[in-house]
Amino acid sequence: MDFNQNKNSPELKNEIKDIVDLILSDYEKGRDVDKMDVYNQPDRDAVKDIVIKLIRIIFPGYYRDKVYKSYNDNNRIAVVIEDVIYNLQKQIAIAFHHSSEYLNATDSTLDCGARCITHEFFKQLPKIREYVDTDLQACYDGDPAAYSKGEIILSYPGLTASTINRIAHELYILKVPLIPRMMTEYAHSKTGIDIHPGATIGKYLMIDHGTGIVIGETSIIGDNVKIYQGVTIGGLSTRGGQQLKGVKRHPTIENNVTIYAGASILGGETVIGEGSVIGANAFITSSVPAGSKISMQNR
Secondary structure, eight states: OOTTOOTTOHHHHHHHHHHHHHHHHHGGGOOGGGOOOGGGSOOHHHHHHHHHHHHHHHSTTTOOOSSOOOSSHHHHHHHHHHHHHHHHHHHHHHHGGGOGGGTTOOHHHHHHHHHHHHHHHHHTHHHHHHHHHHHHHHHHHHOTTOOOHHHHHHHOHHHHHHHHHHHHHHHHHTTOOSHHHHHHHHHHHHHSOEEOTTOEEOSSOEEESOTTOEEOTTOEEOSSOEEETTOEEEOSOOTTGGGGTTSOOSOEEOTTOEEOTTOEEEOTTOEEOTTOEEOTTOEEOSOBOTTOEEOSOBO
8 A cells, every 4th residue: 555645646536435435335235234224313413412401300409510501590590491402302302213113104283292201301301410419319318528519519420320210211101212211321421331221220329339239120129228339130041032121020128228349139039038238249030028148148
């Protein structure tokens, strides 16, 4: 290869044209990776922006907005709420192209469905904030290294991940395609904590440190559960692939359970009884009764 070749030379232009033609012809094979329907895919940056603004709505006194300026706090938040309503509705309408329910729907039907779901989601914001407030309290009560709740809100990845998950979970319940998972994967990339939006999580969740935590789609987690870094609440096997869709594949964690770092709890029939303590690096594939203390043993 001649690295000194003039960029305007006919030889270089022909070489570039050949490369472009090669790649464009590769798009004609009809595979999933060849789709060109870019305008029917939700915008990842727009979804990320929605998440960030929803966090501002949940914690109105902690995150500054560089765009909206107002001397009245209620007016400031009202503008952000209206902005998110508009943009979330827009992204949900696009996501509906991936739903069998809206397979042949008109744009008007898509917009109407997106508007109804967006409004229903926002009606759940007080409940989401109630649950987030309990998570904040659990983090503060459970961590002697926390000197204020503001410190937790602004710097703890566990609270960030659980807050985004609670947002995404409500959209998941409303059967919004793609967007809930995009939200939790944004949280995953930001915090290292991977919680599927389908997971059902009670109040007063404390995620301590958090990096490497995985919580699967059909997990059920009760109230006052404390989870340390590296914990997996996962499926026992995924060899069944798509045949396992809709089947409970992940454990149930009852109230007042503590799970220490590196523990793996697997299987849809596995129940961790109330008040149990699961020690670091424990590997559990069957149920344990209430009040159990498990450490470094296979079950």
